Each structure stands twice: as structure tokens, then as C-alpha cells.
Amino acid sequence: MSQAPEALRTEVRAWLQNNIPRDWRAAMTGTDQDAFVRAQREWFGKLVKAGYATPHWPEGWPGGGRSLAEQKIIYEEVARADAPRLILFFVALYHAACTLIEWGTDEQKRAHLPGILDGKLWCQGFSEPNAGSDLAAVRTRAELRGDRYVINGQKIWSTLAQHADYCLLLVRTDTAGPPQAGLTYLLLDMRSKGVSVRPIAQITGDDEFSEIFLDDVEVPVSDRVGGEGQGWAVAQSTLASERGLTLVELSHRMRYALNRITGLMRARGVAGDAALRRDLGRLAPKVDAACALADQYLLKRIENTEAPGDASIVKLHYARTLRDFTALGLRIAGLQGQYREPFIRGGGMETGNWPFDFMNSYNWTIAGGSDEIQRNIIAERMLGMPREPKDWRL
Amino acid sequence: MSQAPEALRTEVRAWLQNNIPRDWRAAMTGTDQDAFVRAQREWFGKLVKAGYATPHWPEGWPGGGRSLAEQKIIYEEVARADAPRLILFFVALYHAACTLIEWGTDEQKRAHLPGILDGKLWCQGFSEPNAGSDLAAVRTRAELRGDRYVINGQKIWSTLAQHADYCLLLVRTDTAGPPQAGLTYLLLDMRSKGVSVRPIAQITGDDEFSEIFLDDVEVPVSDRVGGEGQGWAVAQSTLASERGLTLVELSHRMRYALNRITGLMRARGVAGDAALRRDLGRLAPKVDAACALADQYLLKRIENTEAPGDASIVKLHYARTLRDFTALGLRIAGLQGQYREPFIRGGGMETGNWPFDFMNSYNWTIAGGSDEIQRNIIAERMLGMPREPKDWRL
Amino acid sequence: MNAELSELRDSARQVLAAEGLAAPEDKTWPLALDLGWLLVAVPEAQGGLGQGLAGACAFHAEMGRSLCAAPYLPAMLAMEAAIHAGREDWIERLGASGFVTAPLVDPTLTITDGGIVAGMASAVPSADRASHVLLGSEAGDCVALVALQQAGIDARHRETWDTTRRLFDLRFDNVAGDPSLVLARGNDAHVLSRRLATHRDFALAADAVGGAATALEMTVEYLKTRRQFGRPLALFQALKHRCADLKARIAAAEALLADSLVRVGTEVDSERAEALGKAAKSFAVSAYAAVAEEMLQLHGGIGMTAEHACHLFLKRALLDEQLGRCTSYELDVADTLLGAG
């Protein structure tokens, strides 16, 4: 499936030009989730058919076998074309597929990978109300009874779980010993008895996250990924599955979105305001730096020279820059920006609905390891500063 | 000595107008320390005679017996008149005098207080190279031999110690037990054998701080203030002696000094730069807030309603504002500001020599309990957040 | 703060705390009326509490603290205008039961000598519940009350992200005013406009200071309770230092507000008062926004849910920033120091 980079770029660019749903932003403005899901499914179908949904899958699968460099080109072009993000399918295409490819039995792969291409939806069941950034604190309990695990507990921050067919579920099978060692990784059919899902009303008005309640839910042992107690290691694979690519896409999207700020300045008649121009002139190189960091990080992954902490720097810088970006838009928007307007579902991080975008940016400073966690990692793993002693408690 | 506030204000204002050394800033620009010391002595003499050097001393002493409210008026007027700061005599007038008044024996008071009015100079010997903000870590050792303590160790950051006649010396007389309990407070004659002083070359080019080396220095037991092991408590009195007043003076001086920034903007032809105007418009209320905090803190002291942490807020806010102030001046000054010009000795915190002022501002974010220490105090004592466990070490 | 005022303030705090955060307007507005909170700045000679602008601000701060949805600020502006004009009839009416609203940003409208009103007033709270609106002409030469139930006025509710305020755009299509409701004309109108702008800015500063104080208290409380990695979050020094910085910033805003109110004293219609109000507003609302932003970050995921109160503070803080004359305050402060650019 290897191809000259520029040829691939040209091909993807042309395809996107012809296939991006016309006026998708307008269509997704103020829409409900069902319409959004339909639109995502349609877009997904096109991408799968073109082979652009699965460049990261192994050779042999449709579209698969692309190098990271090629995947990067696809993402850059998707960003450049301002195509819809495929967020509904993200967990299925990356988290689920990569985990299955790396850890799944042949049977599990056969059972699930083709389904993903057919549009089966997955969600992630890692976070819990009392274990935000700390997976070792997972408390959802799974007891082995015969050939099934019986599960009780609660998961939270599961993206679009209300639409999912399956869930990547991290559970505790052992409470003795080191906390990481007691985790086990299961594939949960969301139609199972005892599963209930409650979308979380977010401060942005969106409801893309859900809580999952698990009440005596049964999962066959055959749906376990890896061995009992191996959940921590399997979960690391899940989390690593898209390392770098998402931030290439998002940072490049942010660069293109600088024209939303300049457009806003013009529309508000403040394009000549020296103070705002200075703010913009400070922001733009920061955005460029976010792109550069993401690109170089991916290069390190390609060259296998990634060092501990590298990923934290990319994420931290992106998150802070996105905050600055949306905060600047919010302040330029003035009183007009304070009036509530319908948001664009799945419209990305810079939709031009500035209060929405500003609040939405907290997803990047909080979720997936908060800024504070990233700072700990950078200080300890890159700068070699000591960790607090383990036994340091009140 | 009580007087209607406005009458005192008028009197002080008139006196200052007639007595401030003409063009003292020009005279102190690029001068050496000896000339500075002479000028300070002259100014001190005038203030003592007028009674404005010792308003905080008890009734009965020349100029003494003034209420805190009256002291505040004097400081406000000194700031308003841009009079020289009396920094050479500060330790003598406040730290030494207040400590002696509170803790000294009658003999000690008789021996030292009149001398202070005559111009005897004092310095403080608290800090040590390995005990910056942590007095409990003082290691300078004093051993009692007969009726004398024999002292070995090193002190640092002692303001103008090279000119001092006496030193307020904190030493360790006991290494067992809690570290605070082993401290003792002595009055050291700087002419004693074994005392040597080395001025510290500062990054600003100034040398107002010194190191003091103590090599088998003998101090008679009669020069101990408080009992052996009471040093910690006595030192707290020393540090509290000028609480609030200095920051009233300095914050009001900073408010008047805003005209140095506006003057600089005009001189550089950037008074119309909207971005700089916005920076200035952000800074000015912050400076006003520094004044308001200092004033209100002093009011609390007068009314005896001071709460733990109040002083930390005043200092932290002042220090950060001074940094912003000098940084803004530095940036407006541009390349011109990078050329090294002679500084004004004793010219205060905003001399208009912007790199000097900027670097000098670190004295407020580092010395006297760094910003970091103030934040700990605010978090723990005002907000009630827990302290790290004592035994938390690597 | 004198003893009488601090007692009044404490009781207001209790009453509002009992209603809970962001209690709806139809519960809190009657309280404000019943408990006489609108009379706090009315001179004693006119049946008020005589606590002036500083007294009013103590209450505005309580509104901020509790994220109160009652349209207290516009009502107080109307009262300020009635006091200025010596309209005891309106002082009584406003204090007892009536509600007159007022725009929280400068309106862009004209009022002719004959009292014909044309143009637009934005950010007018709860206009659907008001009998009249207090308007100042853009030129500053007329301040008048205008009845809302008449032809030619188009009121449009503009939903804000901040749900504790309900703002309206009012469009006036040559509406005939009532000459008896003109409160000031000519120079007197300029003076009154300044007085109203001063009250509005100080009120927004107070709202911000009150809101920021509650936001930080709730954040610290959360950090003390919430555990991660086996420890309460409040034990992590990086978070402690951030809270300490916020505390210092709030304290500075409070100090500036209190000090500025002392400086204003009774000269509420002076140019100096207006300048002090601008500076206090500018400093306080950015502190509020900073605290609210950190509140959300320090609460982590839970702060992102609509169920938790974080977003209410954030949204109110962001709106406060845009009320009054918004970001131009900093330039105005520079004007005071440098002269107009």
C-alpha cells in the first residue's frame, strides 16, 4: 500500500474535495444527536470505501498497511479540507481495533474487526467518578463466576456511549496487591442486561459524554482481552493507539482556524486594534509551534526515538494554546459572543461559537491526563525531578 | 504626642518640602557607597531632630509615642515628597530598637537606644547560606564558655553590614530537640575579633548586602537578648517590628512613580501605542490595589484585627506588582534600556533605570520570605489547606 | 463598613444562602423588595438607609456571591436616578413594589427635546417584568424613564450563556416619551449619566468580587474533599499555590473596591468617581474570570458537567467582563494617566 507521499497527498486532496458533505457545518448547527449520528455514519461509509478510515490497520485489511507518515498526510489533508471529524467512530477505529489487533485472540478479531468496518460503534469504559486521571484507582468490580464475569460499578466520561454497541471495559478482578495488578480488560456488549447509560449534560450544552452504570452485568470469559490481571498493560495499548495522530490533525486544524479569528476581528471592526493585533501576533506562532511539536512527535514515533514525556509536551502545549486561542476569540467577540447560539455538533475545537469553544477547550486541559498530570510527567520523567514518596499521605 | 491627623500631615509635608536634600537623586546617581553613607547620615540627622525618624518609639523618646495611624501619615508624606529612603538606618531604627524595647534589659536599652539616635548603625544576622527562608535551619554555632559565647559560622544577605557597628545575631546554642528551640539571640559588636564582612556583588551592580564570617567570635552573656533558647521568639519580634509600614511607603511610592512610566512612553514616542496603553491601564489599578492592601493591612494592625496570612497577601501582591511595573518599564525602554547607566544609590524601587529596577524587584519576590513561602502561608493559614507531613522526605 | 450595614449585609447573605446558588429571580426579587434592599442607598431623609454607594455595593457583592438572578443592579440604577432627580414618588414606588430596569451597556439612542426616543438599548435585564426602563441618550444630554408597555418598542429576549441574567434588546422606533418622566436634561443629564455609570461599574466590580470569593471557597472545599493518588488534592503544592495566587488576587480586588468607595465618598457624580469605578471594575472582573477559569480546571471533569455550579460562575464572570463598557476600561485608565491618545 506504499505510495509516493506527494501522490498520496494529491489523491486524498482531490477525493476530499469531491466527497466532503457540502455545508456540513451549517447542517450540523443546532441539530440533534440522531441527525449527527446519521451524518457521521454516512461520512464514515464514504471514508471506509475510499480506504481513508483505516490507514493504520494492518496490511490485508481494506485501506490498511499505511505507514505513519502516510497516515499523517491523510490527517493533514483532512484538517486542510476542514472535513468533519469522525468522532463517533474514533474509539472503534483506534482504541478498539488497535487493542484487538495487538492483544485480541483470532476469534475476537474475527468477531469484531469486520463489524467495525460495517459501522459497529464502540465506547471506552476506563474512567470512574473517583478515578479521573488515575486508572490504578479503578473500582468497578468483576467477579468470576464459572465462565462469566459479573460486574458492578460505574464508568464516566465515555464518549458517545449512548450510541455504542460495545465497550472497552477496564475492571478490577483483584483488590489485593499493587492496584495496577488487579485490573482486567473486557469487551462488553452494551445490550447486556444490567447496562444503563446516562448522557451527561455538559456546560457547553453538548452531551457527547455519558455515564455507564453496571449492575450485575455478565461478560463471558471469552470476551476478556489478555489475561486476568493484565488489564493495565492492555489499557496502555488502547491509550497509545492514536498517539500523535489526533494532535497532528487538531493542531493543523487550529492553524487553519486562525482565519476565524481574523474574520471575527474584521467583522467586529477591530482589525486595526493594535492591542488585539499584538495578541494575535503572539498566538499565531504558538499555534505554529503546536503543529511543529505534533509533527515532530509523530516523526519520533516513526523513527522510534520517542522519549518519556514527549507526548506530554505535545498535549500540554496544544491544550494551553487551544485555551489561548478560544479565549482570544471570546474576548474579541465581546457582548455579542455572550449570547447563546446553537453549537455545531462534531464541529471540532474552533467552531466560531466562542463561549462554546472556550468551554470545550477544557476537555483538552482536563481529560486524557490533565495539564497537572502532564506537568508531573514532564518534571519527573524528562527533567528527572523526584516523585513524592508513595507513603506521603495525610 | 497625639495630634489631629490633618495637622500632622500639613506639618510633615511642609517640613519635607523645606528639608529634602535638593536633587538628591542626581547626587546619588553613580556615586560610591561612602558618599551615600554620608548623605544618609545627614538626612538621618535632620529627621531625628525633627522627630520623624522615631515616631514608632515609645513615649518619652524624642519623636516617639506616635500612633500607627500617625506613623502612616508620615510614611505617606515621605512617599509623596519622594524623599530619600532611610535604608542605612532601617535596621537600627526598627529591628534593633523594637527588639530592645520589647525584650532588652534596662541596661541593654540604656546602652544602645541613645546610640541609635546618635547614628550608630546596626545590621541583621539571621539568614545563612543554607537557611534562606527557613530560620529554623540556622547553623551558626554559639558555645557558652564561662561568661561568653564563642561563635563560629556565616551569615548572609545582611543589608549594609559593611557599615554596621552592631549586629542582631541569631545563633544555635542547642542542636538537640526541635530546631526552633535551640536558637539564641545576641547583640554582636561588629568590631569584635574574628568578625569579617564581605560585601556581595549583586547582579544590579549594587553591593548593599554582605556576608558576615564569624570565626571564634566572643560575645558576653550580658549581650544576650531573652533567655538561651528564646531566640526564635525574639527574632519574630524583630521581623514584626515594621510590619506594614514599609509596604505603605513603598506602594505609595510606586503609585507616584507611575509618572515615570508615562514619562518614558512620551519620551520614547509610544504614548499612543494602544497595546502599551492597555498594559498601563492594567498595571495602574494593580498598583492602586497594592496601596489599598497596604493601607487596609495597617488599619487592621491598628484595630488589632490582623489575621494569619494578611501580611503575606500584602507582600505577595506588592512584589508581583513591582515586577510587572518594572518589566513594563523595561520593555518600553527598548534597546536604549539595555545600555548600562549608573544607578541611583538608595533611590528606591522605581528609579527609572529600568534593568536595574527590574532586577532589583527580585529582592521583593525572594527576600523576606519568597513568593513561594507567602503562597504556602496563604494556602495553609488562610485557606486551611493541609501542610505537607513533616516526615515527608526523600 | 459600619455596624448597621454589616448587619444588613450579613442578614442578606443568610437569606440568599438559604435560597441556594443562582436561585431564580421570582424567588429572590420579592425578597429584595420585602427586605428593603433597594433602599440601602436612599438618603435617610427620603426614607432610606442612607448607606450610599458603598452600602449598595455591599449588596451587589452579595448578589455576586450567591449568583443571584434578581435584577437588583438595574433596579438600583433606576433608584440612583430617582435619588439624583429628587423624585420621591419614584423612590417610594421603586422601593416598595415597582420594577424599573436599565441597560447594563451604554445604549445607542437619541431622545429629542420633545422626548421622542429612537435607537437601541442592549443588555437590559428582565425587561419583560419592568414597567419602565431608565434610558440615557447617547449624547448624554437627557436621562428619562420610558414606559415599556407602549407601541414602537420591540423587546427581544437574548438568551445568554449566563443563565442567571435574562437580557433583552430593546429597539425604540420613535417612541413618544412622557415629559414628566424626564429626570435630567443638559448638563444635569451629563452629571447623572456619570453617576449612573459610576454605580454600574462599582456594582459590577462588587458582583465580581463576591462571585470570585464564593468560587474560590467552593474550589478549596472541593480540593480538600476530593482525593487522587491516595491523597486529598489540597495537599498538592502546585494546586495550593494556584489557590493562594487566586486568594491574593481576590483580596487585591476587594481592597481596591473598598478603598475606591472610600475615596468616592458622597461625590458619586464626580469625574473622579467615574474613573475610580472604571479601574475597580476592570481589575475585579478580570480577577473574577481568572478565578472562575481556574475553578473549572481545578474541579476537573466534574466541573464540566452542567449539574455542578462551576459553569455558573464562569458564565457570569464572562458576561460581567462584557457589561459596562467592557475592555475599553483599560484604555480609559491610561487616558486618565496619559491624556487621551
Place this chain on the structure above:
Amino acid sequence: MNAELSELRDSARQVLAAEGLAAPEDKTWPLALDLGWLLVAVPEAQGGLGQGLAGACAFHAEMGRSLCAAPYLPAMLAMEAAIHAGREDWIERLGASGFVTAPLVDPTLTITDGGIVAGMASAVPSADRASHVLLGSEAGDCVALVALQQAGIDARHRETWDTTRRLFDLRFDNVAGDPSLVLARGNDAHVLSRRLATHRDFALAADAVGGAATALEMTVEYLKTRRQFGRPLALFQALKHRCADLKARIAAAEALLADSLVRVGTEVDSERAEALGKAAKSFAVSAYAAVAEEMLQLHGGIGMTAEHACHLFLKRALLDEQLGRCTSYELDVADTLLGAG
């Protein structure tokens, strides 16, 4: 970075480290000459290493890392001009032994068609050691080398707080230039000026990135060693987080610099190259200043003493901010995005 360059860079780092921080110019300048560091950007066809602007920046970063006092940057600007003009005589002379300096801010001077130079060039490093200075006219229509040992040139040393640079003001009182030393005229001079500005900005960005990296390394090392309250300072989370933020900021500046150099490629005289240089410079020098400021704060009292190296970084960072075209970079970046205001 290719293998050859990275080897050269490593050996330069070793050599400079052996000299110690801020080693004096009379020790480091001969090294730069002897080890061929001035040839790094010279095309191979002209006897150089052919590493282009990116290669030059790798060395500029090492100068920053070690606070090197040698006037490498102005010498490299002169070399860049000689390369552009195809002056192999000067390439050889500059690479072997000669030193030509150049102003690090835009000069305000005129060069007539007859080659008469009048006006002022500021921030010219080590002018007392140079045989010539590279000058561009303010109008951008002429770039020439001018011999310094001649009448009508007043050179004045301007002591800077940063002692690792020795800057001069040069005043030209109708100095007759040498026509054979005019390197470019007319449009070609505009192109060369752009190329020189590009090199200067990227060099300053590299200096900043290098300096910031050393400053943070030294700070972290200090925090690991220094103990307070019975613990190494590096254990305090508030300090760890600040170091982490600095690390991220430096990494971002490095990434932006490297990425921009790739984008520039060999188009070193394009408008795009100039714009990329401005952005990289602006971002890197503010990062450097921020790191140096924190370095001082985190070192506490010891950082305030002239004996410790903290101030050398701070002073160099502050000077870097004012070299080139200083704060207007941000406005220039906005111009690129918005069009001129």
C-alpha cells in the same frame, strides 16, 4: 539535522563547554575561526560545509547555550552577504581570518549611488575588532561593506547590562564607501536585506533556544541539590510544575525553530522566510526571557549575586528581546495574517 551537522554541533558544544559559560571573546573567537564554524552555511562549491541556514542556526544555538561572547552572529551575517553576492574573495577572507561586523538592529542610514554613507548603525558587536562593517541602507536599495578604519566614522562603545556582547554605535558622517565593496543594489539589495534579516532573526531565535535550554538545565540541577525545610527543592510540586511549563515552552520554541527552518529550506531570501524568521524569533526570545526570569526566582538569593551565572542568562535574554526589530514582530505576524493595519 543530518549526521555531519550533528557531529559538528556536538564537537562545538564540547569545545565551548570546555571554555566555560560566557567565555571571553578573545578565547572563543579564534576557536570559531580555527574550527571553521564560519563556513557552516557556505555552499560546498565555495569551500564550505553546505549546511545552509539550518546549519548556521545549530551553531547559533550553541553560542546561546554557552553564552558565547564571540561575535559569531555579525560575522555570519557578513558571510551570508558574501555568499549572496558570490564574493569568493570575501568568503575566503571571512572564513579564514578576517572579521567583519554588522548591526543587529536595522540601521538608519543612507548610501548614495556614489557610495557615500551617512547616518547611524546601532548595536554593532565588537566593532573595534572588525576591519569592515556590513551595512544596508534604510531604503533597502544598497548593501555594502564599509571599511572601519577611515575618517568620518565615530565608533562609540555602549556598555550593555549583558556583558557577553560588546555593542557599538557607529555614526557615519558622509563616509566615502568603496564601490568595489557594494554587494548589492536596487532590487537585489532588497532581496539581500531580506536574506540578512532572515538570518539575523533565526540566529536570535536559535541563541534564545540554546540559552533557555541551558538555563533550565542549570535550574533543575540546582533544585535537585538545594535543600530547604529538610527536602530538596526539586521535590516541591509547585516548583516542579513551573519547571515543566518552562520545559514545554522551550520545546515548543525549539520545534517551531526547527520546523520553520525546514519550511525555509534553501529559499533563504524569500518573503516567506522572513516572516517565518520573525515568528520564530518573537516566540523564542519571549520563552528565553521567561525561563531566565524564572531561573532567577527559583535560585533565590544566590541568583541575585554576580558570582552566579543566573544574571548572565537573564541579561542576554533581555538584550535578545531588543535586538532585531524587537516588539514589532508581533504586529508583523498580525500583518501577515490580517494585512497591514
